[in-house]
Amino acid sequence: MRSVTAAGNERDFVQSLERGFAVLLAFDEERTNPTLTELATATNLSRPAVRRLLLTLQRMGYVTSDGPRWSLTPRVLTIGQHYTATRAMIDLAHPHLLRLAEATGESASLAEFDANEAVYVARVPVRRIMSINVAVGTRLPAHATSMGRVLL
Numbered sequence: 001m002r003s004v005t006a007a008g009n010e011r012d013f014v015q016s017l018e019r020g021f022a023v024l025l026a027f028d029e030e031r032t033n034p035t036l037t038e039l040a041t042a043t044n045l046s047r048p049a050v051r052r053l054l055l056t057l058q059r060m061g062y063v064t065s066d067g068p069r070w071s072l073t074p075r076v077l078t079i080g081q082h083y084t085a086t087r088a089m090i091d092l093a094h095p096h097l098l099r100l101a102e103a104t105g106e107s108a109s110l111a112e113f114d115a116n117e118a119v120y121v122a123r124v125p126v127r128r129i130m131s132i133n134v135a136v137g138t139r140l141p142a143h144a145t146s147m148g149r150v151l152l
Contacts, residue, residue: 033069118148
C-alpha cells in the first residue's frame with residue numbers, strides 16, 4: 001500500500017490516514033454496500049482496524065451503515081468538488097469542450113495523467129445510440145485510451 005514520495009520521508013508518513021483512504025477507495029462498482037469483512041478483505045487490513053476506521057469515517061459523515069452493510073455518503077463528493085473548484089483549467093476548458101463537441105458531434109474530454117492512468121476531469125458528452133459512459137473521475141489505463149495516449 002505504501003509509497004512515500006520525494007515530498008516526504010518515512011517519518012512524515014501517517015499510516016492511519018493511508019488506511020482510511022484505502023477503506024474509502026474499497027467502495028466501488030462491485031462493492032457499493034460492502035460488509036466489514038468484505039472491506040477488510042479488499043484492503044488487506046484486520047477487521048478490528050477496518051471497524052475503527054469505519055466508525056471514525058461514520059462520525060465524520062463520510063460513510064453510513066445499514067445493519068452489517070456500509071455505504072458512502074454524499075459527503076465524499078466534497079473531496080472531488082474541492083479539486084475541481086481549485087483547478088481554473090477545468091473552468092477555462094469547458095467552453096472550448098462545448099464548442100468542440102458541437103462542431104464535431106463527438107464527445108470532448110479533458111484528462112490529467114496520474115499514476116499511469118488518464119483521469120477524466122471534464123467532459124462534454126453527446127447523445128448517441130451507442131456510446132461509452134465516461135464520467136468525470138473515471139480512471140482508465142493511459143495506454144488503453146486515445147486520451148491516455150495523448151497524455152503519455
